[in-house]
Amino acid sequence: xxxxxxxxxxxxALVAAALSELGVTDLKGVKIDLSPRRELxxxxxxxxxxxxxxxxxxxxxxxxxxxxxxxxDMFDRVEVAKPGFLNFFLNEKFIQQSVAGIIAQDKxxxxxxxxxxxxxxEFVSANPxxxxxxxxxxxxxxxDAIARLLRTAGYAVETEFYVNNIGNQVDKLWASVQAARAxxxxxxxxxxxxxxxxxxxxxxxxxxxxxxxxxxxxxxxLGVEFTRFFNESDLHAKGEVKEAISRxxxxxxxxxxxxxxxxxxxxxxxxxxxVLVRADGSPTYFAADLAYHLDKYARGFDRLIDIWGTxxxxxxxxxxxxxxxxxxxxxxxxxxxxxxxTLYRGNEPVRMSKRTGEMVTLQEVLDEIGPDATxxxxxxxxxxxxxxxxxxxxxxxxxxxxxFYVQYAHARICSILKKAGDExxxxxDDLSSLNEPAERELMLKLLAWPDVVNGAARLRQPHKVTEYxxxxxxxxxxxxxxxxxxxxxxxxxxxxxxxxxxxxxxELLGIKAPEAM
RNA sequence: GGGCCCGUAGCUCAGUUGGAUAGAGCAACAGAUUUCUAAUCUGUCGGUCGGAGGUUCGAAUCCUCUCGGGCCCGCCA
Numbered sequence: 001x002x003x004x005x006x007x008x009x010x011x012x013a014l015v016a017a018a019l020s021e022l023g024v025t026d027l028k029g030v031k032i033d034l035s036p037r038r039e040l041x042x043x044x045x046x047x048x049x050x051x052x053x054x055x056x057x058x059x060x061x062x063x064x065x066x067x068x069x070x071x072x073d074m075f076d077r078v079e080v081a082k083p084g085f086l087n088f089f090l091n092e093k094f095i096q097q098s099v100a101g102i103i104a105q106d107k108x109x110x111x112x113x114x115x116x117x118x119x120x121x122e123f124v125s126a127n128p129x130x131x132x133x134x135x136x137x138x139x140x141x142x143x144d145a146i147a148r149l150l151r152t153a154g155y156a157v158e159t160e161f162y163v164n165n166i167g168n169q170v171d172k173l174w175a176s177v178q179a180a181r182a183x184x185x186x187x188x189x190x191x192x193x194x195x196x197x198x199x200x201x202x203x204x205x206x207x208x209x210x211x212x213x214x215x216x217x218x219x220x221x222l223g224v225e226f227t228r229f230f231n232e233s234d235l236h237a238k239g240e241v242k243e244a245i246s247r248x249x250x251x252x253x254x255x256x257x258x259x260x261x262x263x264x265x266x267x268x269x270x271x272x273x274x275v276l277v278r279a280d281g282s283p284t285y286f287a288a289d290l291a292y293h294l295d296k297y298a299r300g301f302d303r304l305i306d307i308w309g310t311x312x313x314x315x316x317x318x319x320x321x322x323x324x325x326x327x328x329x330x331x332x333x334x335x336x337x338x339x340x341x342t343l344y345r346g347n348e349p350v351r352m353s354k355r356t357g358e359m360v361t362l363q364e365v366l367d368e369i370g371p372d373a374t375x376x377x378x379x380x381x382x383x384x385x386x387x388x389x390x391x392x393x394x395x396x397x398x399x400x401x402x403x404f405y406v407q408y409a410h411a412r413i414c415s416i417l418k419k420a421g422d423e424x425x426x427x428x429d430d431l432s433s434l435n436e437p438a439e440r441e442l443m444l445k446l447l448a449w450p451d452v453v454n455g456a457a458r459l460r461q462p463h464k465v466t467e468y469x470x471x472x473x474x475x476x477x478x479x480x481x482x483x484x485x486x487x488x489x490x491x492x493x494x495x496x497x498x499x500x501x502x503x504x505x506x507e508l509l510g511i512k513a514p515e516a517m
Numbered sequence: 518g519g520g521c522c523c524g525u526a527g528c529u530c531a532g533u534u535g536g537a538u539a540g541a542g543c544a545a546c547a548g549a550u551u552u553c554u555a556a557u558c559u560g561u562c563g564g565u566c567g568g569a570g571g572u573u574c575g576a577a578u579c580c581u582c583u584c585g586g587g588c589c590c591g592c593c594a
Contacts, residue, residue: 278592
């Protein structure tokens with residue numbers, strides 16, 4: 001059973017009980033949701049429509065019977081509508097009491113139960129061969145927002161950044177740095193970016209450390225902190241790469257051909273077999289990555305989540321196959337594939353390549369539009385969608401960017417509460433005077449917050465939170481225009497509940513909730 | 518050739534475990550401030566949900582085909 005708000009849980013229980021009285025115990029397909037329009041009530045269920053067929057009954061008739069059996073002081077009335085929907089009209093008192101509960105819960109408002117399990121979330125994992133670019137920014141923001149989302153939903157989450165600190169790429173980096181210092185041209189397949197000349201350090205290791213530390217500084221400025229940075233070299237040092245390969249060998253999943261050791265992924269649905277150990281005896285990136293996953297599994301998490309760019313999507317099948325072949329449960333591993341970011345300057349796409357050196361760094365974007373707008377912008381779109389990031393627009397919009405709209409609502413609230421002073425601190429739980437449409441809309445929107453958190457966490461979609469933030473700000477601003485607050489204790493309580501909810505929304509997104517703007 | 522993702526208003530995007538009349542921001546136009554923050558609000562304009570079939574009481578959402586765009590198919594990482 002999905003975790004839901006108390007409000008929805010209660011409605012579900014009522015509907016389930018009524019259905020059960022009519023002989024329906026199968027709840028498959030039965031949904032309870034917010035009504036699309038207020039004339040249709042506050043919440044609605046398709047229970048009668050879905051169940052009618054199982055009973056060979058007319059939906060409208062069944063709906064009428066259900067409506068007669070659903071009785072609660074939660075709502076004033078239940079109406080039956082067209083195809084067979086049941087529309088619930090919530091009782092004012094119930095809504096008001098629920099809103100009063102928000103203030104009591106404060107920072108806990110919207111949080112799930114604490115014991116949902118342990119999750120390891122890996123994201124960004126950029127190579128330490130150059131500055132983070134805009135694409136990394138998307139994963140940094142989305143990954144961090146998902147981590148916060150899952151924590152809010154009740155999971156214990158650790159976040160990890162995998163550092164590929166050995167191998168061809170880093171050798172090429174060092175060669176490129178040396179060439180640049182000697183005034184020589186960029187080596188074959190080397191790195192030609194302008195930053196190469198700036199890299200500090202007198203050894204390969206020092207260069208890597210200096211690049212990594214710049215990446216970390218950028219991430220910190222963005223407000224993204226990792227539980228740990230995990231070095232690929234540690235896997236080799238601890239013998240885990242050999243361990244991963246020998247596990248596959250032991251399970252008969254390898255074959256030696258042309259001098260190389262291959263993982264027999266073809267027989268597990270992959271297009272072809274994959275090399276684990278090259279003919280020269282060195283392990284591939286793939287082998288190290290398997291060791292990394294072996295290590296993650298050994299650490300006892302309930303679930304492992306990786307966020308990868310779509311350019312790695314073909315890699316999913318072979319990693320899952322290998323995990324299974326190592327004798328580990330593949331269903332614990334969840335891989336989120338996100339679409340890439342295309343950078344525009346006006347109508348002109350900006351090509352990004354470390355090789356040619358033409359790129360826009362995450363640091364530059366941060367310096368230009370700031371962490372709050374950067375975070376909101378990246379968190380606001382579905383990772384399944386390709387993102388066109390227009391630098392000029394992002395900069396230009398900085399004054400009517402949605403993030404400021406949401407923050408402004410919070411600042412406005414704080415201003416009101418400050419002005420109300422002592423009056424605002426006179427906490428009375430009597431909200432019974434809140435009966436105007438604008439007040440009701442605001443209260444209902446506030447009460448939806450726990451379900452927004454649950455839904456967004458379950459689907460790993462932080463953009464649902466930004467959407468909710470925009471909606472809540474809109475409803476609040478509307479309320480503000482209609483209803484004078486100061487001098488009305490009940491409204492002050494409602495405003496405080498709005499403040500708490502907005503703050504929790506922004507907190508969940510890692511965006512500041514300013515008290516003044 | 519095979520695979521994954523996307524296609525919704527002029528622009529950027531929400532809306533998919535199938536629900537009722539498809540939404541918002543920006544842009545454009547017209548308004549609102551003796552009143553708690555105008556970074557706000559109200560109204561107008563704007564749609565063959567890429568296209569064609571199919572399933573269903575019901576499709577932007579699911580299936581098939583098709584068109585368009587992005588990405589992948591290394592003994593690179």
